[in-house]
Amino acid sequence: MKSSTNIRGILFLLLLFPFHLAIAQKVYVLDAESEEGIGNVIVYNEDRSGTVITGIDGSCDLEIFKRTERLTFRHMGYLSFKATKAQILRQNSRVYLNVNPQQLEEVVMSISKWEQQKKDIPQKIASIDARSITFNNPQTSADLLQSSGKVYVQKSQLGGGSPMIRGFATNRLLLSVDGVRMNNAIFRGGNIQNVISIDPFTVKNTEVIFGPGSVIYGSDAIGGVMNFxxxxxxxxxxxxxxxxxxxxxxxxxxxxxxxxxxxxxxxxxxxxxxxxxxxxxxxxxxxxxxxxxxxxxxxxxxxxxxxxxxxxxxxxxxxxxxxxxxxxxxxxxxxxxxxxxxxxxxxxxxxxxxxxxxxxxxxxxxxxxxxxxxxxxxxxxxxxxxxxxxxxxxxxxxxxxxxxxxxxxxxxxxxxxxxxxxxxxxxxxxxxxxxxxxxxxxxxxxxxxxxxxxxxxxxxxxxxxxxxxxxxxxxxxxxxxxxxxxxxxxxxxxxxxxxxxxxxxxxxxxxxxxxxxxxxxxxxxxxxxxxxxxxxxxxxxxxxxxxxxxxxxxxxxxxxxxxxxxxxxxxxxxxxxxxxxxxxxxxxxxxxxxxxxxxxxxxxxxxxxxxxxxxxxxxxxxxxxxxxxxxxxxxxxxxxxxxxxxxxxxxxxxxxxxxxxxxxxxxxxxxxxxxxxxxxxxxxxxxxxxxxxxxxxxxxxxxxxxxxxxxxxxxxxxxxxxxxxxxxxxxxxxxxxxxxxxxxxxxxxxxxxxxxxxxxxxxxxxxxxxxxxxxxxxxxxxxxxxxxxxxxxxxxxxxxxxxxxxxxx
The missing domain is CATH 2.40.170.20 (TonB-dependent receptor, beta-barrel domain)
Structure with a gap:
């Protein structure tokens, strides 16, 4: 009786093994910065004898490929990624793709507080994305702005950083964090250092408006707006x-x-x-x-x-x-x-x-x-x-x-x-x-x-x-x-x-x-x-x-x-x-x-x-x-x-x-x-x-x-x-x-x-x-x-x- 039970258990495990193998071969293709799933990614081997496409959540099944095959992940908005199936499975079945800057249709929120295509905006906007921030590795958010190459930063002390945009600075520029105005009633005309209070490690992206932004942001937005x-x-x-x-x-x-x-x-x-x-x-x-x-x-x-x-x-x-x-x-x-x-x-x-x-x-x-x-x-x-x-x-x-x-x-x-x-x-x-x-x-x-x-x-x-x-x-x-x-x-x-x-x-x-x-x-x-x-x-x-x-x-x-x-x-x-x-x-x-x-x-x-x-x-x-x-x-x-x-x-x-x-x-x-x-x-x-x-x-x-x-x-x-x-x-x-x-x-x-x-x-x-x-x-x-x-x-x-x-x- 005991032997019969063991045989049934072994048979059950043998039947279950392919199911586990199929699950183990499911991978997720994610945006490297947001970690959100990317749909419609084409995955193929070197001779293109096999092809799969990710679903809306970024998932796909690699069962048709051999473990030693080198796979290519391609999407028009991202840089291609290549690795063997075995390497991908060892990396927790996750593939991270980086945005292709040549194909990116940038979306900005600073002009209306809602998403708009950057190409439709008549005003100059500089965008600093999470990938650039991570790569530049700035010590403070003042250094983050300066690393863009488009904003000038003055410092009266190490614990400081006062941006200058188009001849204006301090209380003639407006700071905003997650849609909240940071400028207050004692922002002065002399150089200020409030921007260093913003932790660059927590910033997903920064948008800088060049020129007046008073229609959306009111007083102080004379020379520009910096949205974190x-x-x-x-x-x-x-x-x-x-x-x-x-x-x-x-x-x-x-x-x-x-x-x-x-x-x-x-x-x-x-x-x-x-x-x-x-x-x-x-x-x-x-x-x-x-x-x-x-x-x-x-x-x-x-x-x-x-x-x-x-x-x-x-x-x-x-x-x-x-x-x-x-x-x-x-x-x-x-x-x-x-x-x-x-x-x-x-x-x-x-x-x-x-x-x-x-x-x-x-x-x-x-x-x-x-x-x-x-x-x-x-x-x-x-x-x-x-x-x-x-x-x-x-x-x-x-x-x-x-x-x-x-x-x-x-x-x-x-x-x-x-x-x-x-x-x-x-x-x-x-x-x-x-x-x-x-x-x-x-x-x-x-x-x-x-x-x-x-x-x-x-x-x-x-x-x-x-x-x-x-x-x-x-x-x-x-x-x-x-x-x-x-x-x-x-x-x-x-x-x-x-x-x-x-x-x-x-x-x-x-x-x-x-x-x-x-x-x-x-x-x-x-x-x-x-x-x-x-x-x-x-x-x-x-x-x-x-x-x-x-x-x-x-x-x-x-x-x-x-x-x-x-x-x-x-x-x-x-x-x-x-x-x-x-x-x-x-x-x-x-x-x-x-x-x-x-x-x-x-x-x-x-x-x-x-x-x-x-x-x-x-x-x-x-x-x-x-x-x-x-x-x-x-x-x-x-x-x-x-x-x-x-x-x-x-x-x-x-x-x-x-x-x-x-x-x-x-x-x-x-x-x-x-x-x-x-x-x-x-x-x-x-x-x-x-x-x-x-x-x-x-x-x-x-x-x-x-x-x-x-x-x-x-x-x-x-x-x-x-x-x-x-x-x-x-x-x-x-x-x-x-x-x-x-x-x-x-x-x-x-x-x-x-x-x-x-x-x-x-x-x-x-x-x-x-x-x-x-x-x-x-x-x-x-x-x-x-x-x-x-x-x-x-x-x-x-x-x-x-x-x-x-x-x-």
Missing amino acids: FTKKPMFASYSDKTFSGMATYRHATANNENTIHLDLNFGRKTWAFLSSITYNDFGDLQMGKNGPREYLRDSYVVTENNTDILRPNPNPRRQLPSGYNQLNLMQKISHKPNNSWEYDLNMHYSETSDYSRYDRLIRPNRDGTGLRSAEWFYGPQKWWLSNLQVYKKGRGKFYDGVKLTTAYQYFEESRNERNFANPIRYSTLEKLNALSANLDFENKKIGNFRMYYGAEYVFNQVASVGSQTDITDGSVSNSPSRYPDGAIWQTLAGYVNGEYKLKPNLTFLAGMRYSHVWTQADFDTTFYPFPFDETSLSNGALTGSLGFSWFPKADLQFTLNGSTGFRSPNIDDIGKVFDSEPGAVVVPNPDLEPEYAYNVELGVKKNFQDKLVLKGATYYTYLVDALVRRNFEFDGESEIIYNGELSRVQAIQNAAKAYVYGLELGLQAFLTDQWSLTANYTLTDGREEDQEGVDSPVRHVAPTFGDLHLLWKNQWLETDFFLNYNGELSFDDLAVSERNKPFLYAVDSNGNPYSPSWYTLNFRSRIKISNGLTTSLIVENMTNQLYRTYSSGISAPGFNLITGLSYKF
Whole structure:
């Protein structure tokens, strides 16, 4: 009886074996970045005696092929992949395909907040996808933008990065994360570093709009918009549940960086969860060797027994103190009960350690014998974003899609400064709460006309306090705050945007938006006898855009776009009291109006048989009622005592008009299936004129810059040998405010400050050891050039070896 049972068991296993073998030969073909299944992939062997095609979920059965046969996976939108059947089965039966850039029909969301074909957009948009971000391996999101070759980035310290686009920067550019406006009421006209709060490891793609974007994004979107779309949780598509993740380690020699990252995804059919953590530890940055001696850090300040000492730097190329650390956390939860509804809860948190504002620590004192500051550092920069988004697809009466985005953000920052040999450290602390709600609709049912419309409400409230600490005894007392405590900034807006395809090769885009902004601030006269105790601003702005995209031939495109933008005064403009530069102090000015920009842009793109693509864009932007810092009188006085020093009074005023124009060129050449060439070149110029008719260069016009990349790749290895170039800005081309900061610049033959030209040679590579394990090797600044990007207070890294290891599971 027992023997009979064993025989039946053996027979059952023999019958079951082919079934298991068939299951084992089922493979899934997935997008290498999104890990979503790819349908209609053709799989064939070398003599094409056998062929199978993947289904909608990316699956197919390889049973007809022998284990030793070499198979090719081909899809028109992806690069081909080749491997033996045995290799594929050993790699967990997964095949990952990379997008073919020659065939990609790019979709963008930045113009309407809904998916649109990039070729139909008349405005220039630069897209940085997940694959490029992974390959470039940037330390911060500021570096992510700079790696595109189209955005210029200024740095006042290692913990910074202030983008410049078409002559505009800071609060004239808008940052957005997952559809939520990051700009707040205390974004300043000086260089800002809020972009580093965004973790590049969590960014799926970034879209940069060049030129005004106020129709969709409202105030501040004068020079451009930078949209960061972070990764989304993945639902289970080919099983009941899925679990995946990635662990990464990176090290860089120039600042002794140590970074660790981990993300985990768990998905079911209707629920998905994504968690991410990144920790960065950056040491003091080492500058290059070959360049202007003025950039060297010859001495620094140490404090011993409450006494400041100016000490020689044993290594003048080491920029100390400049190191800091940062923690980023992200949690996302998605629920998709059916094909019509989706709910997304997104939470981001970022916090830095204290970090020095390096450009303030290298300022000489008045007689040039030492340094002005003993301390100047930011306290922890904190950012919290909670974002709930609800999507509905379906045939509503007035829409085909509706999206509700609600968000709460918390910002915290502080500044701490103490002059050399002065025992008093002055500190200010700012906390800001921001609420926002966006309701966006898409209607694509009206023939060849698609309409997008919506409304937005934003509320900001600022808390600001000041204190001073005597370092000799630790006593703390009150001092002036940076902003009016409890100040409020809010806006309500509605917009409509339309896309009309007049012909298959001719698309028009037009839109308009009305925004109303209210600002309320009460001033504390305890420390300064302001001639006013409150201010209340209420102003509206109507902005619009009109443009077209035309393909006279399938391989030739022309675009023309006209648009307007505006920026309403915020709390930083009307209420700031701050030491803006040596010997000058900015005071509040409650009598401000919005500034407006008028822009026209012409673009052309020519495709030569998918082998060579040339792009060009030229533009002209005119800014009126520009908000600029100019000399001012406070209660009838042109100078006041601030932090114990007699300082010239300045204020933000509607005191200028400006124009900026430029040329942007791009090239893509696909030499072979493995070799390609890309290049970018940006030329910008601009002038501003004040109320007295004095003409001067615009502060945030970057020097001419460009890059050139020679790339080689196959399915396992990707390399990039590239050149970065930056032109010179002579003394005459420096803005007046920059001439007043000679310690940031090199010295020309006449003894005047100027920004020299520079170049770097660089190499990066990424090796795919297996489907899960990847390593990267990057060599930056191979010739060890000593340089500073324009307007920066800290020198760029010298020779820098970056190594990384990632494991995807």
